[in-house]
Amino acid sequence: MSTSATPATNNPILKSHLRITRPTNSISSVLPFYTDGLGFQIIGSFEKHAGFDGIMLGHPKLSYHLEFTAQEGHDAGRAPTQDNLLVFYLPEVEEWKDAVGRMEKAGFEAVKSWNPYWDAHGKGRTFEDVDGYRIVFWNEPWGT
DSSP states (O other): OOOOSSOOTTOGGGGOOEEEEEEOSOHHHHHHIIIIITOOEEEEEEEEETTEEEEEEEOTTSSEEEEEEEETTOOOOSOSSTTOEEEEEOOSHHHHHHHHHHHHHTTOOOBOOSSGGGGGGGOEEEEEOTTSOEEEEESSOTTO
């Protein structure tokens, strides 16, 4: 793995907005996990675009958003492993508790993490959506 001590300040990737996209068999079934549980907003959608429907979730001030697509006649299947994760670093304990509580209030129960690191020391909670993809709320800042 090659790493550089000096970041490329003229690299446009470092200033770009990131869209994370994945397929699902049912956009309406996956929505409650990300809207009610995570609190994302619907920021865009489309229907019947070359056989695809899609919805974008996020918040206007975030530098990323999630997109879920469904293709007519295609079985998207489930997550390939239980270690397909989005990890949210929430260093403030009250904010972490609020995030966990929001998921639970929306009807989602924490699951045992595939990688035991995320369950270590009571700092992580893992939740799984209807397609088997998971998110982790981690109660530490990034980089610790």
